Amino acid sequence: MKKFLSIIMTTILSASLLVGCSSKDDGIQKIGLIVSTLNNPFFVDLKAGIEKRSKELGYEVVVLDSQNDPAKEVSNMEDLTVKDVDVVLLNPVDSDSAIASVMIANNSDLPVITVDRVANGGEVVSHIASDNVAGGDMAAKFLIEKLNSEGNIVELEGTAGSSATRDRGQGFDEGIKESGFNLVAKQSADFDRTKGLTVMENIIQSKGDIDAVFAQNDEMALGAQKALEAANMKDVLIVGFDATDDAVEAVKQGKMAATVAQQPLLIGETAVNAVHKVLSGEKIADYIPVELKLITK
Known part of the structure; x- marks a missing residue:
């Protein structure tokens, strides 16, 4: 019986090793x-x-x-x-x-x-x-053209410390530097739609007169759009970044002015x-x- 059990255990062990080898060395x-x-x-x-x-x-x-x-x-x-x-x-x-x-x-x-x-x-x-600096600059040039280089601008930033936040912000900030825009608020909303809504609500209450919003991603842009819509500020131009399906649909419906397509x-x-x-x-x-x-x- 001991010999028989030993044979069975050896067979099971060998089979397990073979399965392990085949899964590891399957090419x-x-x-x-x-x-x-x-x-x-x-x-x-x-x-x-x-x-x-x-x-x-x-x-x-x-x-x-x-x-x-x-x-x-x-x-x-x-x-x-x-x-x-x-x-x-x-x-x-x-x-x-x-x-x-x-x-x-x-x-x-x-x-x-x-x-x-x-x-x-x-x-x-x-x-x-993508070249995020170029994308930020692309958003800046679009708003300069649409607003004749004048107006109050809000910038919603992404997660602090991420290269996307730094580069998109750099491109946009340098792009509007020589314009007549007044950057009235620049706050982080962590690339999040709900935070974009909350931050935008607070900015609306404190700043009031806003002509355009550049959000460093579409999720924040869509959150900002809801806040502006609730405040009956439907003429504010909103530019997002990423060209997600929801954002592209919002652009088609005229709820957002544009989005920079990063093509994920x-x-x-x-x-x-x-x-x-x-x-x-x-x-x-x-x-x-x-x-x-x-x-x-």
Whole structure:
């Protein structure tokens, strides 16, 4: 009986090892994707673009959501180091806190490519994003043309510390510098629709006379639009950034004046193309830009 049980246990162990080997050595390479948040249509589209192109090229994608928490992002990167991924696509919550995440990957000899937002330290193979400075400038030029370079302007900023916030703000602020605009308020709403609504309500109460709003993403723009509509300020020009489905529909209906199209699906596809080159032993550029365009009615 002991001999019989020993044979059974040996057989089960051998089978388990074979299953483990076959799943590990099945030839499918894995891409680890850390997303800042999936509670935002832009990043949902970014993920969809990555998954679509990965499927076409035969890669498996392991997706982890940081839920806009830098500590969670670090934990996600630690998880990926033991999940047999071959490369990491990192969409940071915050450009400074992302340094820790990148260094964890560096210490595990795991290549990192940042997407949409940069990491301010650590060794990164490449950064793939739209030119956010150019996008901010595009929004500024649009409002200058529409308002003849005059009026009271509000700017809603994204998450403090993110490269997207810094770059979009830089492009817009430099774009309006030589205009006759009066920047009456510049406040953060963390790229969030509900916060965009609340912050805009407070600005309306304190400032009153507003001609235009530039929101550094569409979620904040849509929140601001609701606040302005409730205050019966329907003539205020609102420009967003990202060209999410809700924002494009708002532009079509005349509720928003414009949105800068960042094309997250294309960013995702471009990121996977870069991964493919890296895993094939090719060198890629330090920065790979993705085309922007302005969506108007």
